[in-house]
Amino acid sequence: MLKIGIFARVSRVSIKTLRYYDEIGLLRPSEIDPWTGYRYYAVGQLARLNRILALKDLGLSLEQIGQLLDEDMPAEQIRGMLRLKQAEVRQRVEAEQERLARVEARLRQIELEGKMPDYEVVIKEVEPVRVARMCATVACMEEMGPAIGQMFGQLGQAIGQSQTARFAGPTITCYHEMNETQTDIQIEAAFPISGTLPEAGGIEVVELPAGTMACVVHRGSFESMAGAYSALFAWIEQNGYQIVAPTREVYLQYEPDGDPAQYVTELQFPVAKA
Numbered sequence: 001m002l003k004i005g006i007f008a009r010v011s012r013v014s015i016k017t018l019r020y021y022d023e024i025g026l027l028r029p030s031e032i033d034p035w036t037g038y039r040y041y042a043v044g045q046l047a048r049l050n051r052i053l054a055l056k057d058l059g060l061s062l063e064q065i066g067q068l069l070d071e072d073m074p075a076e077q078i079r080g081m082l083r084l085k086q087a088e089v090r091q092r093v094e095a096e097q098e099r100l101a102r103v104e105a106r107l108r109q110i111e112l113e114g115k116m117p118d119y120e121v122v123i124k125e126v127e128p129v130r131v132a133r134m135c136a137t138v139a140c141m142e143e144m145g146p147a148i149g150q151m152f153g154q155l156g157q158a159i160g161q162s163q164t165a166r167f168a169g170p171t172i173t174c175y176h177e178m179n180e181t182q183t184d185i186q187i188e189a190a191f192p193i194s195g196t197l198p199e200a201g202g203i204e205v206v207e208l209p210a211g212t213m214a215c216v217v218h219r220g221s222f223e224s225m226a227g228a229y230s231a232l233f234a235w236i237e238q239n240g241y242q243i244v245a246p247t248r249e250v251y252l253q254y255e256p257d258g259d260p261a262q263y264v265t266e267l268q269f270p271v272a273k274a
Helices: 004-011 015-023 045-057 062-070 075-111 141-161 226-238
Strands: 039-041 122-126 129-138 165-167 172-175 185-195 204-208 211-219 241-243 247-253 264-273
Touching (some): 004 015, 004 039, 045 062, 129 141, 129 172, 141 185, 211 226, 226 264
Antiparallel strands (some): 129 204, 172 185, 172 247
């Protein structure tokens, strides 16, 4: 038998909580000393307490928990419920982490106002590029990153498993311009390839056209790329150019699990004199 203090310490709940569970009949002590009133718990009662705490974390009321335990809910059913809750919590955490990254990027952008980093904009002729690509339409900016990641994953898997296609250059994302009547965002994910690749599952092999590009190279995370975009837009406006085709991000240096500070991305804007 375990005294209430030891039982509380082992189970990491307060003595007050154990007394309350006793009071409402949710977890009664195995024995109460008739002379001292001390509560004693059996080691086997830890299993019931663990179930109570697990179901409480799922958002169930103590009354509901009592009913379920009285019905002798199988451990496998509780494990299944906890796994679902675990996935739900993990999804929320990931969403909050992405939100935090966006907030930090906006904060850095505001802090850099009036102190814009020096970006060298160059005009160059870009040759046509044969690519395997996938296209998607998303409703908001928050959906864009996951959609691009999913398309690159499918493309990489298809090319990697192919016997006739090979990777032939850095990956590219293309962004189509939106007009005032459009609310959705059209994007393309593309792998330059050599050889042949069957067109299936939304994958098509096309040639990205040649063109005159205003370009700038950004070193750092994708979230910190706003300064490079601002510099490029400002240069285009100041030098009498206009954007005439979908813009591109070319990922010159990128590893999925690498250090974002080491990423190198070239922004390519197809332009012509206004």
